[in-house]
Amino acid sequence: AEDGYRAWLRYDKIDNAEVLKSYQAQFNHVLIKGDSPTLKAAQEELEIGLKGLMGTEFDFTAGSVQGGTLLIGTIKELSDFSELNLKTLLSDSGPEGYIIQRRELDGKEITLIAANTDIGVLYGVYHLLRMMQTHQYLDGVSVSSSPKIENRILNHWDNLNRLVERGYAGLSLWDWGRLPEYKDPRYTDYARLNASMGINGTVLNNVNADPRILNEDFLEKVEVLADIFRPYGIKVYLSVNFQSPIEVGGLETADPLAPEVQEWWNEKAADIYERIPDFGGFLVKADSEGQPGPFQYNRTHAEGANMLADAVAPQDGLLIWRAFVYSPEQTDRFREAYDEFVPQDGKFRDNVLLQVKNGPIDFQPREPFSPLFGALPNTNTVLELQITQEYFGFANHLAYQGPLFTEALNHDTYAEGEGSTVGKIVASEVFDYEHTGIAGVVNLGTDRNWTGHPFIQSSWYAFGRLAWDYTLSSEDIAKEWLRMTFTNNPKFVEPITEVMQESREAGVNYRSPLGLTHLYAQGHHYGPAPWTSDLPRPDWTAVYYHKAAEDGIGFDRTETGSNAIGQYEAPLEEKFSDPETTPEEFLLWFHHLPWDYEMDSGRTLWGELVHKYYQGVETVRWMQEEWESIEGLIDEHRFEEVKALLEIQEKDAVIWRNSCVLYFQTHSNKPIPDQYEKPEHD
Ligand code: GCU
Numbered sequence: 001a002e003d004g005y006r007a008w009l010r011y012d013k014i015d016n017a018e019v020l021k022s023y024q025a026q027f028n029h030v031l032i033k034g035d036s037p038t039l040k041a042a043q044e045e046l047e048i049g050l051k052g053l054m055g056t057e058f059d060f061t062a063g064s065v066q067g068g069t070l071l072i073g074t075i076k077e078l079s080d081f082s083e084l085n086l087k088t089l090l091s092d093s094g095p096e097g098y099i100i101q102r103r104e105l106d107g108k109e110i111t112l113i114a115a116n117t118d119i120g121v122l123y124g125v126y127h128l129l130r131m132m133q134t135h136q137y138l139d140g141v142s143v144s145s146s147p148k149i150e151n152r153i154l155n156h157w158d159n160l161n162r163l164v165e166r167g168y169a170g171l172s173l174w175d176w177g178r179l180p181e182y183k184d185p186r187y188t189d190y191a192r193l194n195a196s197m198g199i200n201g202t203v204l205n206n207v208n209a210d211p212r213i214l215n216e217d218f219l220e221k222v223e224v225l226a227d228i229f230r231p232y233g234i235k236v237y238l239s240v241n242f243q244s245p246i247e248v249g250g251l252e253t254a255d256p257l258a259p260e261v262q263e264w265w266n267e268k269a270a271d272i273y274e275r276i277p278d279f280g281g282f283l284v285k286a287d288s289e290g291q292p293g294p295f296q297y298n299r300t301h302a303e304g305a306n307m308l309a310d311a312v313a314p315q316d317g318l319l320i321w322r323a324f325v326y327s328p329e330q331t332d333r334f335r336e337a338y339d340e341f342v343p344q345d346g347k348f349r350d351n352v353l354l355q356v357k358n359g360p361i362d363f364q365p366r367e368p369f370s371p372l373f374g375a376l377p378n379t380n381t382v383l384e385l386q387i388t389q390e391y392f393g394f395a396n397h398l399a400y401q402g403p404l405f406t407e408a409l410n411h412d413t414y415a416e417g418e419g420s421t422v423g424k425i426v427a428s429e430v431f432d433y434e435h436t437g438i439a440g441v442v443n444l445g446t447d448r449n450w451t452g453h454p455f456i457q458s459s460w461y462a463f464g465r466l467a468w469d470y471t472l473s474s475e476d477i478a479k480e481w482l483r484m485t486f487t488n489n490p491k492f493v494e495p496i497t498e499v500m501q502e503s504r505e506a507g508v509n510y511r512s513p514l515g516l517t518h519l520y521a522q523g524h525h526y527g528p529a530p531w532t533s534d535l536p537r538p539d540w541t542a543v544y545y546h547k548a549a550e551d552g553i554g555f556d557r558t559e560t561g562s563n564a565i566g567q568y569e570a571p572l573e574e575k576f577s578d579p580e581t582t583p584e585e586f587l588l589w590f591h592h593l594p595w596d597y598e599m600d601s602g603r604t605l606w607g608e609l610v611h612k613y614y615q616g617v618e619t620v621r622w623m624q625e626e627w628e629s630i631e632g633l634i635d636e637h638r639f640e641e642v643k644a645l646l647e648i649q650e651k652d653a654v655i656w657r658n659s660c661v662l663y664f665q666t667h668s669n670k671p672i673p674d675q676y677e678k679p680e681h682d
Contacts, residue, residue: 002635004449007193007457008484011052011133016488019135020054026068026102026138027111029059033073037231038118042072042125045192049129067108072125075116081105089144090116096198096233097146098124100131102138111138119200119233120146126196134483145469148427151318151353151437152467153201153237154194155283155384156444160210160218166388166525168395169452170445174204179221187225190444191232197464201235203439207285207322209239211247214268223275235280237320242284242292242304244268255297256307265311273315281318282308283355288325301340302347309349318435319349320382323356323372326539332555332562333539334360338371346378350434355382358408358422360564361545363391363441364517365508366404368576368586371567373422374413377431383408383422387459388443390525392507395443395452397649398623398642399507400500401459402466402474409470414569423470438467453645454638457485458500475501492633495626502619508585510616510653511660514609515554515588518545519660527652528659546588548667552595553605554588565590584608595668606668613657614676620646620653 014020030050032043043060050058065071071078075086083106089099098115105112113124127143157165158172175184194202204222205213212218226236245251245264255261272279286293286304294304301321309319323341326333341354348354354376359367363386373381385405392399409423413430420430428436440463444450451457458481465477478500482493511528512519519542521529532542547555557564558577565576575581579591584600587593597605624646631639661672 001637004454004457004638005189007450008133008461008481009049009129009193009196010484011049011129013055014053014132014135016135019137022137022139023054023132026109027070028068029062029066030070030072031062031065032060033071033077034118036118038122038233039073041192041195041231042118042122045122045125045129046070046072049132053129053132065105065108065110067110069108069110070113071105071110072113072121074118074121075114078114084112084114086114090114092146093120093144094146096120096123096200097144098127099145100124100128100141100143102141111141122195122233123198130196130480130484134480135488147198147468148470149436149438149467151201151280151382151435152199152464153203153280153437153439154199154444155203155207155439155441157206157208157388157441158204159206159208160212164443164445165206165208166390166441167443167445168388169443169450169456170447173444173446174221174225176218176221180224183224183228187228191229191234193450193460194234194464195232197461198468199464200233201237201280202229203237203239203280203283205239207239207283208289208291209241209285211241211244213238214240214244214248219272219275226276226279230278235278236276237280237283237318238272239283239285240308242286242294253297254292256294256299256304257297262307262310265308269311269315269317273317277315279312279315279317281312281320281351283320283322284308285322285324288322300344300347302344302352305352306347306349309352313349313351316351318351318353318437320353320355320437320439321348322384323354323370324362324384328537328539330539332557332564333544334555334557334564335562335567338375338567341372341379342375344379345376348379350380353380353382353435353437355384355437355439357384357386358404361517365391365504365511366407366515366585367517368589369408369411369413369422371564373411373425374415374420374430374569375567377415380433380435380437381425382437382439383426384439384441385463386441387456387463388441389453389456389459391511391520392504393649393652394526395447395456396645397507397652398453398455398499398646399459399503400455400462400474400478401504402462402477403501403504405459405462405466406472406474409466412572414571418571427470438470440464440467454485454642455500455503457481486634486638489633492630496630499623499626503623506616506619506623506653508616509612509619510656513612513616514584514605515586515590516546517589518542528656530660530663546664547592548664550667550669552593552597553609553664553667554592555590556592557590561592595670604670606664606670607673609664610661610672610676613661617650617653617657620650624650 098120101112115121162172243254245254249264285291287295305321323337326336330336356372360370461481462477478497519530530542595606599608
């Protein structure tokens with residue numbers, strides 16, 4: 001049965017005779033120049049890809065160019081063919097870009113994949129295979145592509161005991177107990193899937209970092225993984241615990257300004273680089289949710305980060321410092337990261353990157369952008385997105401994150417006037433950053449299909465594609481993924497693209513519409529508990545976030561409240577300060593409004609809230625109907641699996657809706673409008 005293991009790198013024979021015929025006429029053998037491990041990986045991928053897609057063995061041994069050659073290589077390896085004019089063609093391709101062209105060489109029709117480097121060639125090969133998997137005609141093809149962001153990194157929240165924080169798809173892929181001896185072939189498939197999108201870095205372990213990762217026995221295992229990933233262009237990074245000099249090194253302090261601490265980190269970094277010459281660097285969660293950091297030594301974020309940055313600098317390593325901080329003393333959690341980090345702008349070393357979650361709170365179904373984007377002209381700023389569905393029903397719900405990712409990237413910060421989107425800031429098109437990066441928190445695990453819900457693969461895919469080119473549309477990515485992962489049949493692709501595109505908004509509506517946020521049961525973050533009020537910290541309760549009372553609902557972040565809105569640039573500050581000009585999807589993020597406040601629809605705020613909650617459930621039911629309509633167009637196993645998971649989702653959505661509507665009703669004291677009184681079982 002189709003179990004989803006191949007994800008989008010399925011190379012089943014093309015079932016469109018016309019497309020197949022056109023490919024057959026275009027190439028019949030492959031000439032790869034060069035034999036580095038990366039080019040070998042490219043050849044292996046082509047061997048399985050072409051054989052699978054076209055159903056015939058390909059000749060990879062031809063020594064010369066003929067009609068129908070698929071010619072592949074770097075600018076250096078192809079230097080014999082001066083007629084190709086590669087120097088000009090590749091002048092904008094950089095170290096990772098490539099070109100694909102159908103053209104003439106010596107009077108013969110060939111297809112060319114060329115790049116400045118081996119990894120560019122591999123990326124080009126994946127691009128060609130993707131075009132074939134999605135049945136695109138290659139006549140006259142002329143592609144030139146290179147990434148807009150330099151470091152495209154997955155973050156695994158994997159513990160060393162193999163439990164994955166917020167993972168939900170089995171155990172950690174990293175089988176520490178059998179490494180370094182046993183090199184699970186799955187590591188190579190992991191690398192292939194990531195390289196196919198251009199992911200070029202992976203942080204192996206949880207940001208809540210176990211210091212033992214820096215022990216020699218673990219580094220020996222990490223080295224093996226780095227060796228396997230290297231041909232695929234993927235650098236390994238490690239999350240480190242700020243107290244490591246004490247926990248692992250036996251020192252008495254981890255004070256970043258103590259010379260012995262700097263010395264310890266320098267030596268540790270040198271040791272890692274000896275094993276892994278292209279080691280990416282360290283990721284640090286410091287002074288956040290109980291993790292240690294520089295504060296206990298009365299040092300700043302910059303002092304803590306710079307010390308570690310200096311340790312990896314001699315080998316061009318990066319130090320990624322997270323900005324996910326909040327404190328019980330702060331009156332509004334929203335404000336905290338900005339208040340802590342903006343005064344530090346300009347104080348970090350060039351090789352420090354500050355990793356900021358898309359929103360000011362924590363990966364909620366919808367958040368406005370974190371005001372740190374745009375406020376740090378002198379600090380390399382990385383965007384952190386969440387692929388794993390911590391707040392979207394774990395691996396049970398269908399909630400394609402593409403629309404959330406593009407929404408996050410397209411928010412306009414106005415930092416340098418209109419058009420200063422988050423995407424442009426992260427790609428260093430607004431300020432002049434030394435390094436650029438984007439990070440995605442993944443849930444990959446030992447489940448056969450990697451992600452638990454088969455559709456979470458699509459969010460992994462969307463992250464990878466947007467990391468390469470943040471201007472892509474979530475809809476185009478959804479279509480591409482569906483075609484590669486299931487079938488090119490438009491009777492399937494069209495309706496299910498729509499299902500994917502609607503799925504995130506459905507999740508917003510049945511959980512926290514109109515700018516409500518964080519109504520989750522504390523701890524597990526699966527089901528609703530908007531009534532939660534009695535916890536040791538107010539910022540862990542739900543009532544802190546929604547502030548529902550007899551007089552209304554929502555968090556006042558204007559000047560009369562926490563004034564978090566003041567952290568945005570003037571045009572946005574103005575827009576968000578007035579409920580009339582605040583987009584309704586963010587209304588209760590910024591305003592506390594009476595229950596009978598009039599909405600655009602003409603309904604009261606209470607009526608609109610109820611309407612959205614019911615709409616969320618109805619959308620899930622519509623998703624179920626659409627899914628059932630495609631029965632027979634894809635394999636039975638995945639059809640049945642998704643169908644069953646949608647049943648869970650529908651039940652959960654009803655629980656969310658009823659819990660929230662009934663709870664808020666105890667404050668609004670208003671009836672549920674007639675049209676929503678449903679006599680049936682829910
Ligand atoms: C969330 C999540 C934690 C995680 C934290 C982080 O709060 O629930 O599990 O450790 O984010 O990003 O550091």
